[in-house]
Amino acid sequence: MERAKIDIWVGILVALGIAAFFALATKVGNLTSNDIRETYTVLAHFENIGGLKPRAPIKGAGVVVGRVKSIVFNTEAYHAIVELDIDKRYVFPKDTFANIYTSGLLGEQYIGLEAGGDENNLVEGDLITYTQDAVVLEKLISQFLYSKASEED
Amino acid sequence: MNKLINFFGNIGFAVRSRLYRLGAGTRLFFLTLIYSADSFKRIHLTIREVYFTGVLSLVIIVVSAFFVGMVLGLQGYYTLEKYGSSEAIGVLVALALVRELGPVVTALLFAGRAGTAITAEIGLMKATEQLSAMEMMAVSPVARIIAPRFWAGMISMPILATIFSMVGILGGYFIAVLVIGVDEGAFWSQMQANVDFSNDIVDGAIKSVVFGFACTIIALFEGFDAPPTAEGVSRATTRTVVISSLAVLGLDFILTSFMFV
Amino acid sequence: MTDNLISIENVSFAYGKTLLHKDINMQFSRGKVSAIMGGSGCGKTTILRLIGGQLQPNSGKVVVDGDVVHEQDRNGLYHLRRKMGMLFQHGALFTDLSVYENVAFPMREHTDLPENIIRDLVLLKLNAVGLRGAQDKMPAELSGGMARRVALARAVALDPDIIMYDEPFAGLDPISMAVICDLIRSLNDALGATSIIVTHDVAETFSFADYIYFLADGTIAAEGSPKQLMASKLPFVKQFIHSEKDGPVPFHADAPNYRTDLRL
Known part of the structure; x- marks a missing residue:
């Protein structure tokens, strides 16, 4: 398989992973709700x-x-x-x-x-x-x- | 008497061969670390392996996660409803996935899908003298073959586990909110109130990294250690699944007892 | 005395407890094609692995170009191996790389040549083995003989001083065999290399080798040029060359008396 094609797919995987982590952190977890900073x-x-x-x-x-x-x-x-x-x-x-x-x-x-x-x-x-x-x-x-x-x- | 001696002899032999494998596996791990710098010079090799271990496992991960989430939603609803707290279903689904099922089921699927592929591939390379040929060309098989696959596994596994958890929660959402009709606001807000970022999500991510390490190094070692015959490779592939699964479940118990007590 | 590129001095080697070689001495002269012959399982291939440093002798030493192989550290060994090319029994092509990439592999690993020069070199090597037209194929699409030729192109990719062949004729049809024979000789002479062939095919080897060693029972049973060996009166050599089924190498494995075994 072409190297460029592989790179794109791996890019998609990493992007999905980051999106999922972001969603877990904000939508599922309390990362946003507890941003009581000071x-x-x-x-x-x-x-x-x-x-x-x-x-x-x-x-x-x-x-x-x-x-x-x-x-x-x-x-x-x-x-x-x-x-x-x-x-x-x-x-x-x-x-x-x-x-x-x-x-x-x-x-x-x-x-x-x-x-x-x-x-x-x-x-x-x-x-x-x-x-x-x-x-x-x-x-x-x-x-x-x-x-x-x-x-x- | 003879039987007794045989019995203890067999135990001794089994212990010795397992210790040997543990030692040889550790050796392979350190060799991998030493050669990693070499392999990072050709980063496309690692990216290629992320494609094979990660991208090609994506479909099975997403489909399984959605079903696991839906089952959790159904089972959770039946039980919680008896106590009149069906809104807590979001919490149940999310905690079960983020803490346990996400990392564990992903690791088991990973061992079955990517781990066996790694073992079979390396075992066949060994059986067809490709590894020997590489050595004779003054190229280290550890740098060229083992290290890229190791890092690819270490990268893919946490990504897949994260996707698994999120898709599983969506599966639970689908059943609980869209099919059964639990209040959507309660579903998400109860979840947010009870799922802690640093205690639950980060701990789950740590688990997935540890499992990724275990599954990948076991698959690599079994392939590298396989007798160079068709039978040897097929046995090594089976062993990869068995040992990885046991290692994942055992490590899960240890990690859980450290993290959530 | 001609210049010896490789010499094996008093080497003994054992796999576990079975002694494979007893105190063997061999010399391989520069620029010549030498062959190591013997029955199956007599440790011919092991000698190649000793030269390549993949195995270490229990005693004695293997000297390649003035360096003792088993005394080298990893870097020294890899440095030494860059002078060697090896053709494995079934080619050992990398199954996940195309023919072109297989031949380019050693160049990419060991040189910083720009892509257009690598391309020229790969096509040159593939042309030498007559497979320039197959450059985009995958190894699985090649016949046994073609795979062997691609592997040969890969083995000589960096113009090695030493080319080793492990059973180059095994499992080939007569035409492919003749092609490989011809290639071994012509590559050896064109590169000014030293070739070592491990084989048990008598007719092909005798047709082009310069010097032949016969291995039997862990020792060198006979050695000499093809002409000398043809004239040899040694019973083992006669049996081997004329492929007689019984002789010093018995047809039957060691066994108790046939009659007692059948309980007659």
């Missing part, structure tokens, strides 16, 4: 993070505004310290609420931010003081049973 990091303490994982989304009113950077356990206070990377475009007041929610019944967990009324905004390194833990199913059930029992008294 972020500021704030901290939040939780008594229980449930199934929260690093890179889990942070949402404000359902819009992704950042991602969980890291989760560590503090051995002095026995709680979890979560680092939140938030897009610089979005500012939140100092008294913002950070809640751990579950998307759907079986879905992944994420952090929902609910803005407070403070005039000052969160900046790099701040601590979110108002947090709500993940809902643990066992606790929920025992609470429910307890309240039922106390009603009957």
Whole structure:
């Protein structure tokens, strides 16, 4: 076979490969959706993070505004310290609420931010003081049973 | 007693011959690296082999990928529907393809289509003294024959695996969205939310590079090592498929346990 | 004493445990056509491979143009091989290249000649073997004799000092044989080369070779010019030249007594 013909076919193959990779990266993967380039990091303490994982989304009113950077356990206070990377475009007041929610019944967990009324905004390194833990199913059930029992008294 | 001695003798012989092959294969690999510079001076040789290993495997890859994607779409839908989460089908299809089936099935098809062709070609070249003739012309068969095929395999395999994953996802899209009627927006957005570029797509690509290496070097070695007879070549071709398949599945387990745990 | 281009000195060679050659001495003079003859499997081809450095002797040495072959490193060996051309038993043409590209192959690998000069040289070589008209064919489309001639053109592509022929007549019809005979002689004389032929075809070899070695049982059974050998009284040589079925080389393989084997 002619060398030129072979070159064309190989060129087509490589082009297809690049196109497929590009499609995988942008259409299938999250390469475009996580292009939160500049972020500021704030901290939040939780008594229980449930199934929260690093890179889990942070949402404000359902819009992704950042991602969980890291989760560590503090051995002095026995709680979890979560680092939140938030897009610089979005500012939140100092008294913002950070809640751990579950998307759907079986879905992944994420952090929902609910803005407070403070005039000052969160900046790099701040601590979110108002947090709500993940809902643990066992606790929920025992609470429910307890309240039922106390009603009957 | 004699039987026992024979038994252990056979085991010893089998182990020894396998170790020999492993060593000889490694030797061939390093020789290939050493001679690669020589072969890159004639880059059209490598491009020609990319044509034979890559372009000629394209049809079987695309067709298989589309069917695999459609099957994943169907099976996934039946199962997910029971839990009322049929929108997650995009995630299921994409993760299964990008992480596992893309690289693994491509490697198995690659071993069957391109690997056997390489082994048979080199084995026949050896049987008809073409490799000897080349040596007598002071041209290294490793530089002229082995190295271009090695690099062609290393280039083709990741490209084919990427195309496989993408076409497979399109197959899943075809079944889930166009045939069954899952919401298109949910299909793609759930996929995007759950398929991570660096953890899933890049790891899948790394797998395909490793499999490409394994399949190509096995095919080359079997051809180079084949006894120069018709029977020897046909046996070597069979061995290429068997050993490549086992190597791919074994390596897949090892890589998966490193990557996704 | 004529100038010896290749000399084989006290060479012994064994495949695994079977000793193939015992202490062999051979001299190949410059500009002559020498033949190595002997029965099948007596290690004739092995001698060519020893000269080409594809095999190494267990003891003794092969000297080509003043260099000991098995002491060369890879570069030295490749340098030495550029002086050699070899015609393999079935031609060993590269099946994925056309006739033209096959002949051009050594030139492309070892020279930086521009394409138009390569083209002229290839056509020259193909013309010498009478196959200029077949330049665009693939090896699979050639007959055995034509493939052999193309391989010969490829072997002499770089005008080697030494041309080695491994069974050049095997499986050819009488016309092709005569053509090859003629080519071997004329190429040898035209290039001023030294030719070594490994064969068992008596009539052809005796018609044009200058010197002949007979190999048997790992040693040289006889040597000399065709005339001397024709007159030889050695029983092995007589058996071989006149193709008698029984003689020093027995018809029967070693076996126990026929009667006891049949349990009579």
